[in-house]
Amino acid sequence: MPARCRDERRRNPPTLGGGGCQPAALCAYEWANFAKQADIPVRLLQHELTRLIKQTAQARQHIGAIAVNEGAEARVVHAISEHIGKQCKQLSNMVQGIAEMWAYV
Secondary structure (H helix, E strand, C coil): CCHHHHHHHHHCCCCCCCCCCCHHHCCHHHHHHHHHHCCCCHHHHHHHHHHHHHHHHHHHHHHHHHHHHCCCCHHHHHHHHHHHHHHHHHHHHHHCCHHHHHHHC
């Protein structure tokens, strides 16, 4: 496993008791490994992840406005929306490295 992936796993270890990983803990190496095991072309995986990230980033503002209109606390909705935006940006940056990690799986 590449050093930067090991570093990411140290910062974001898999969840305890859940048997899975937090989305932020998945690094490009793990996504490449998933694609190879599932026989998904790496470029298709990158395309679909990018599409889902963009849709999530765009929808978060609309959904947040609906939540506030229905009585949710605006400050809390804004904090959640900002967190989702940061996660989208982090995942978007990671997606670029999936093809590079393909050689290691």
